[in-house]
Amino acid sequence: MQRKQKRKRKDLLILEDAARQLNVAVRYEKTTARGGLCRIDERYHIIVDPSASQDYKAELLKSSLQKLNLSSSFLTPQARELLELETC
Numbered sequence: 001m002q003r004k005q006k007r008k009r010k011d012l013l014i015l016e017d018a019a020r021q022l023n024v025a026v027r028y029e030k031t032t033a034r035g036g037l038c039r040i041d042e043r044y045h046i047i048v049d050p051s052a053s054q055d056y057k058a059e060l061l062k063s064s065l066q067k068l069n070l071s072s073s074f075l076t077p078q079a080r081e082l083l084e085l086e087t088c
Helices: 002-021 054-066 077-082
Strands: 025-028 036-040 043-048
Touching: 002 025, 002 054, 002 077, 036 054, 043 054
Parallel strands: 025 043
Antiparallel strands: 036 043
């Protein structure tokens, strides 16, 4: 069980790093909404409720990043795998 939690945490960190590489801000803020991707001025932000489960946070990051055009962006193989993108 503990190994599974560590893997989930590692996946979340990989997705957060992918967002940074794409210049997408990940903001952990208490919200009554579900959170998600938004654009403020010229920059994308992913709003995440810090009290959400790690599974939900990772799925929210994944689905938000998948909405962006990632075809010409460099991402680590681990991030591409989590985002289910073809590796070059």
